Amino acid sequence: MNGSAGATRVALPPPATATNAPAAARGLAVPRWAGVWPVAALWMIPVLVTSTQTYLLLQHKQERHLSFLAALVWQGLPWLFWALMTPAIAWLGRRYPLERRAFPKNVAVHLIASLAMAPGHVAISTLTGRLIGQESYVKAPFLEVFSKIISVYLDVELVIYWGILAIVHAADYHRKYRERALAAAQLETKLVQAELQALKMQLHPHFLFNTLHAIAVLVRKQETQASVRMITGLSELLRMALESAGKQIVPLKQELDFLDRYLEIEKTRFQDRLTVRTDVASEALDAEIPNLILQPIVENAIRHGIAPRASSGSVTIAARREDDWLVVEVTDDGKGLSESWAGEASEGTGLGNMRARLRQLYPGDHRLTIARRPEGGVLVTVAVPFRPAHAHASPQEERRAHG
Structure with missing residues (x-):
């Protein structure tokens, strides 16, 4: 993951009022008379x-x-x-x-x-x-x-x-x-x-290729137990991806469940070199968020922040409500953005697809920023209008929300 500017928190303006579009149009049947x-x-x-x-x-x-x-x-x-x-x-x-x-x-x-x-x-x-x-x-x-x-x-x-x-x-x-x-x-x-479905489907081959490559490396090293764990994790990951294939919006807790499965694979791959921390407010768990929007961000954090270094590193996922916004932050403590970073022009396919999906789902009513952290690493912030998904968090999700 390679932007300029310090990682400062900016007050968000109130989101625009959500309206159900044209795009659906319903009418009540009326008698002919x-x-x-x-x-x-x-x-x-x-x-x-x-x-x-x-x-x-x-x-x-x-x-x-x-x-x-x-x-x-x-x-x-x-x-x-x-x-x-x-x-x-x-x-x-x-x-x-x-x-x-x-x-x-x-x-x-x-x-x-x-x-x-x-x-x-x-x-x-x-x-x-x-x-x-x-x-x-x-x-x-x-x-x-x-x-x-x-x-x-x-x-x-x-x-x-x-x-x-x-x-x-x-x-x-x-x-x-x-x-x-x-x-x-x-x-x-x-x-x-x-268009949204096409953008979302481009994400699947991306992490699928990386995961299969990691499994191939483990097999060549004859690390059978780790290979089995990764194959099992990939199977569960694909099952969850297929179950949510037709959904553009999901509760944050469902997005985090998917992210957990993905991170289990990455932890198997990096072993002690990868530490994952979460800081999710309980009220944020039921908020709506675009499906598979966080996985490419976390993948970039690992690929650019953790993978290049020989020592261990950490990725932190935080989510909270700020007024009428759901704010999700992904940080890593890697080497940070390169000097040649030129904003959106330097972004890859994953981040480009994310921006396109956010523009379609929340036109003019979202924020996606990538910034250097003063202490090192990168901070990626996604902010969308806070809309409850009308579901309740399980005890497991509550434990995760509190660390």
Whole structure:
């Protein structure tokens, strides 16, 4: 492990509020008839407006025998016709959309449909006028009244049809826009998950190669007992890795369990040359942390801090909560960072993958620093938002937390 700057503790800003993304989008199933109520409520607006206008107008003309209920029936039943026609117009609008590819043909279809429906509204209006006893509707024959009304109000009837059609098109456009946005969000989420999984899977071959190489060295030295311990430890390590293969986030205690298995292998390899210390606050054990995020850090500490030296060395793993952050530190007492260290540009595949995963999981809301320790060695700090995993630490984990 080879950064500049002294290992000073920096106060962390509060993490951003976590929100569940697009990336998942859930909705509650609703009955099909639930959409009827908004349409019915919408049609009540012209019913009440025209009924009130008619009632007040006839009151002004001294025709006080017309009650508001009669005015409501007179205006409401004709509007009911258009309300009942709305599903048919919606079907026609979706079957013959006003799109460029078939615009003239579909306009002709809707023009015919509007001309066919307009007389229905006028006919019902004429019938209800006669039903409530309006003098001008009763004295003349039905067809004469009908002809007069449709000649005056045909353009209004056409406007109503085309207005409904426009609303249908607007609603469909909005629905399709939301569906496209949802599909795009789901695709983005899948892409992010695939990228995270690819980054995480790059970690497995890295430590697997190193461990197999160490086993090969022991076999060549004919150290059978140590070889068996390492093979057994590797088997357990791979089992744990496979069990958590689909998880991007795990409790810290699970991450530390995995780290324990890895360190058992390394202790077998280095024997008395490697000392591992832990200082984990009990409240930190249940915090969430990216899966397999610590193993590459510890591996780097051993490879660059312990392996090059003939004498023994130590690696310390500490974790605690600082306000709304989970802070994990890995330190070694090795030779420290080289003079040529150039920050991220000098990092290898393991640390580069870690940074990429942290950016994906906590965009702008994490910290990964590598610094020299004044007393020698390297300090690596990982800080992510503190989020409980809602689990309880076992007695074994509590003992580990207290050293």
